[in-house]
Amino acid sequence: MRIAVPNKGRLHEPTIDLLERAGLHLENGADRKLYADTVDPDVSVLFARAADIPEYVADGAADLGITGYDQVREARVDNVSELLDLEFGRCRLVLAAPEDGDIESVADLEGGTVATEFPNITADFFADTGVEPDIVEVSGATELTPHVEMADAIVDITSTGTTLKMNRLAVVEEVLASSVRLFGREDVLEEPKVDEVRTALSSVKQAEGKRYLMMNVPEDRLETVRDVIPGMGGPTVMDIADENGDDGKVAVHAVVDERDVFETITEVKKAGASDVLVNEIERLVE
Ligand SMILES: Nc1ncnc2c1ncn2[C@@H]1O[C@H](COP(=O)(O)OP(=O)(O)OP(=O)(O)O)[C@@H](O)[C@H]1O
Ligand SMILES: O=P(O)(O)OC[C@H]1O[C@H](OP(=O)(O)OP(=O)(O)O)[C@H](O)[C@@H]1O
Ligand SMILES: [Mg+2]
Known part of the structure; x- marks a missing residue:
């Protein structure tokens, strides 16, 4: 599976950065090279001009492409489909x-x-x-x-x-x-690797707007804290192993929208939580 990515211009850096954050680390990809390998032996990268990428994918020089939607439309290619809006290069x-x-x-x-x-x-x-x-x-x-x-x-x-x-x-x-899109040639879309790449890139996007909250909660306040934590599913609750005897606290972990973090911290503190940590998330696969 080969992915065509911008070789220069304003889309180059953010695209490489996204691939790295998605875990598709580039190898042997020194600047000015045409190709790079990735940690996945089945995925390689072709560097091309942003404007040429749709044609490269349509013609088979690459299977997937990352470039602006404007370039995809301008190329008038009819055998490629969009897989993901990467939401940069707006x-x-x-x-x-x-x-x-x-x-x-x-x-x-x-x-x-x-x-x-x-x-x-x-x-x-x-x-x-x-x-x-x-x-x-x-x-x-x-x-x-x-x-x-x-x-x-x-x-x-x-x-x-x-x-x-x-x-x-x-x-x-x-x-x-326009914004930057991941797209692929229609005859490769059924290959499992396509979905693996799409999921990896999408997991970075998903994680960007989320934070991982960790806190300690007295067991008798657990339900109150639970009630004020918004977001994905229920929080994870873990016993805190305590060598000095059980002090009646549990650890609560939850994934929360970045926009809700401020209010959530105020609320969980009020509800009895302590030692609240806010972490960035690298990737999130739902
Ligand atoms: N000012 C801008 N803000 C956001 N996105 C932009 C902007 N200008 C261009 N883009 C996006 O980046 C894509 C590539 O533009 P860029 O200027 O990096 O390449 P280019 O000018 O085609 O490069 P070159 O011609 O030097 O190879 C555009 O097709 C568009 O999708
Ligand atoms: O609304 P603005 O923020 O001013 O952005 C618009 C400018 O950005 C792009 O040029 P770019 O900077 O990529 O230079 P280029 O002409 O060398 O491609 C585009 O061609 C516009 O000229
Ligand atoms: Mg430009």
Whole structure:
């Protein structure tokens, strides 16, 4: 099983980091190499440009791919399926035009020109609107094209909006919302390894929003503490082995939403718990 991952650019680091956290440690993968092995002898990694990854997967150079949804859509590959939203690399493809110009709606682009690094997505977007501008493909610095009379508007990536603002461009309409996805070629999806990889990556995502709470609770307060612990299933309750005689306490462990931790600590303290520890969780397979 081979996974294609971004070789550089902003998606490279977070993707490698995710694979590592998922337990798929890379080996022999020094920078600038084309391939790397992983600790799993059945899983290797191919480094490729973010934009090339969907085609590599579709054509069989790799079986699974990790790249932006925008790239998957732009490649128009029809034999791959999405397996998991990895929820980083969040951005929007937007139609944007000069702030103080005449383009205020999609309809204003009839007979106009739109520059983009994403000609297929742009064509699909306009096909749905019935408006038919010329679409000009550029390979970078798209934001400049309206100011050099190459285009009336652009379709480009935005996240913080800084680049658009710097270039005095305003969003006319959202074209596509994107984030990084795990996807695979349809003829390999039934292989058990695909699900193993998907589960490993998803376990990291699951763990990100959770914390592992540990606390000591007097046995006679256990039910009260139980009642104020939210989250996954019931807490785990363990006897505390105590050489100096039983002091009537148990250890309570629970997985709790990160957002609930603050309130939960207040509540369990009130209910009689002590020695509360909050731990990060590396992976969580439900
Ligand atoms: N500003 C941004 N915020 C969030 N995600 C982004 C942003 N810009 C790009 N992305 C996501 O990252 C993907 C790759 O962009 P990136 O700029 O890293 O590569 P690239 O410009 O294609 O690299 P190169 O052309 O140098 O190989 C995009 O397709 C998109 O999914
Ligand atoms: O809304 P913002 O936060 O400003 O982000 C948008 C910018 O980010 C991307 O460029 P990137 O930084 O990847 O540089 P690149 O043009 O070299 O790919 C994208 O092409 C936009 O130009
Ligand atoms: Mg870029």
